[in-house]
Amino acid sequence: MTARINATVTPEGRAPRLAAGRFCPVDYRYDPSVFRRAPDIVAPALVVAGGLYGNGQALDALEARVKAERHLALVLNGDAHWFDATPDWFGRMEARLAAYPALRGNVETEIARAGDIGAGCGCAYPPDVDSGVVERSNIILARLRDMAGHLPGAATRMGALPMHLVAQVGDARIGIVHGDAWSLAGWDFAHDALDATTDERMRLLQETTGIDVFASTHTCLPALRRFDDGRLTIINNGAAGMPNFTGTRFGLATRIGLTPAPDALYGVTVKGVHVEAVPVAYDAAAFDADFATAWPEGSPAHASYAGRIAKGPTFTLAQAMPH
Numbered sequence: 435m436t437a438r439i440n441a442t443v444t445p446e447g448r449a450p451r452l453a454a455g456r457f458c459p460v461d462y463r464y465d466p467s468v469f470r471r472a473p474d475i476v477a478p479a480l481v482v483a484g485g486l487y488g489n490g491q492a493l494d495a496l497e498a499r500v501k502a503e504r505h506l507a508l509v510l511n512g513d514a515h516w517f518d519a520t521p522d523w524f525g526r527m528e529a530r531l532a533a534y535p536a537l538r539g540n541v542e543t544e545i546a547r548a549g550d551i552g553a554g555c556g557c558a559y560p561p562d563v564d565s566g567v568v569e570r571s572n573i574i575l576a577r578l579r580d581m582a583g584h585l586p587g588a589a590t591r592m593g594a595l596p597m598h599l600v601a602q603v604g605d606a607r608i609g610i611v612h613g614d615a616w617s618l619a620g621w622d623f624a625h626d627a628l629d630a631t632t633d634e635r636m637r638l639l640q641e642t643t644g645i646d647v648f649a650s651t652h653t654c655l656p657a658l659r660r661f662d663d664g665r666l667t668i669i670n671n672g673a674a675g676m677p678n679f680t681g682t683r684f685g686l687a688t689r690i691g692l693t694p695a696p697d698a699l700y701g702v703t704v705k706g707v708h709v710e711a712v713p714v715a716y717d718a719a720a721f722d723a724d725f726a727t728a729w730p731e732g733s734p735a736h737a738s739y740a741g742r743i744a745k746g747p748t749f750t751l752a753q754a755m756p757h
């Protein structure tokens with residue numbers, strides 16, 4: 435990825451010059467100083483799962499982890515719905531998701547939005563993402579909005595979710611976001627953007643927020659990076675509900691805890707707290723069957739995602755790990 439989009443709707447509310455799905459609605463933005471507050475969540479361990487994408491089997495795997503480990507809090511950091519675009523599947527997911535502390539990602543925000551302002555899926559895709567992908571995402575979002583329209587209370591629940599949370603695990607302050615520290619759908623915590631940023635910018639972000647670790651998602655590819663001699667750590671879980679590495683079929687979540695996870699793929703320690711990427715080993719065959727019911731061959735989601743669901747993206751563990 436090369437360039438980033440920072441366009442917004444004009445203050446006058448004029449139509450954006452960028453196509454639907456290409457820009458950040460102005461109400462997606464927040465000032466990093468919002469993170470300088472008392473924690474919303476205090477727990478000895480968290481598992482932060484973004485990009486569940488309606489994968490009920492991935493939620494099964496996350497719930498099994500929570501059950502196996504006492505005092506582990508599951509936090510959903512957005513885009514929990516996506517592929518679940520049949521009334522039955524969407525309804526089942528919505529009933530389960532409502533039980534957990536959650537953020538609204540761009541998917542929840544655009545499902546909940548009363549009038550379409552032309553944001554499409556709200557993904558704010560960078561220019562190097564193919565326009566076919568963007569157009570298909572907008573169609574998927576329209577179907578989800580239709581599902582929510584037939585499920586009383588769903589859009590209201592999603593629209594009321596916060597855009598960010600602050601958690602305290604031991605001595606570490608955790609900023610939980612969907613995109614980045616500036617916008618709900620920001621791409622500044624994408625692996626390549628993190629590799630291109632400066633220690634100076636991240637030092638300023640740490641000083642402004644008082645946050646030690648940001649846990650993000652949204653970009654669909656994972657990354658763990660440290661800045662300013664370890665004073666700020668960014669961990670992006672990629673997707674909990676889709677594979678993240680070439681040739682694999684498991685999702686990924688972020689675990690932050692006083693004790694380490696036995697199955698961590700990689701991680702760092704921040705103020706004595708373990709910040710790790712853990713696998714979400716979902717039942718891939720069962721998920722494939724659900725996916726096929728909603729998105730058969732020739733459908734928008736099949737065109738965009740079937741390859742990744744079956745074989746993973748062109749991305750390696752080495753690219754995600756600190757380097």
Ligand SMILES: [Fe+2]
Pocket residue numbers: 512513539540541557612619651652653
């Ligand atoms: Fe997203």
